Amino acid sequence: LAKTTQPISMDSYEGQEVNITCSHNNIATNDYITWYQQFPSQGPRFIIQGYKTKVTNEVASLFIPADRKSSTLSLPRVSLSDTAVYYCLVGDDRNTGGFKTIFGAGTRLFVKA
């Protein structure tokens, strides 16, 4: 299983762009990179998923370099409501051999006014 390493916590201010980097040196060829967001007392919520290069949706962008050993979640112009825990997951859940998605400890983002 590809292990992921993220910063434990980050602080930012409203209106700033926040970049959270995740390391996954042992990523396998078929693995996808997925990010979830979790607010206190709620279940995680899917943010974005990608395989290589750049993926963008209405919430965030995901940058993945050519070697895929890391990825960066970019949140543009954060607000107080973006204060949450962000999880980086690496895995290929399509394998019939078993379920592989593992949640790590995540990155606690705290956005200040």
Place this chain on the structure above:
Amino acid sequence: NAGVTQTPKFRVLKTGQSMTLLCAQDMNHEYMYWYRQDPGMGLRLIHYSVGEGTTAKGEVPDGYNVSRLKKQNFLLGLESAAPSQTSVYFCASSLIPRTGNNEQFFGPGTRLTVL
């Protein structure tokens, strides 16, 4: 659409008691999952199901049993609760994972305390 719902929201048990947590989804998803989350930690997969009538062990299955008799429901049972099972339990569901789409939809969680 209600999405993924969990019953109950809170529960307090005494050591040795048993209980069942119910998860229901109305999105016609094939896959369903049970996770536990301890304070300050990430989620750990307990059991999962890839379809009606199937179950499989996850990362931390000991002390739990599951059943998926209907596609929309996934039950998590604790036969003899222990204080180490005090946690928040999340249920999730997803479509069959395929290229670029394995988003899981989570329920609101059940907070369980075992005294």
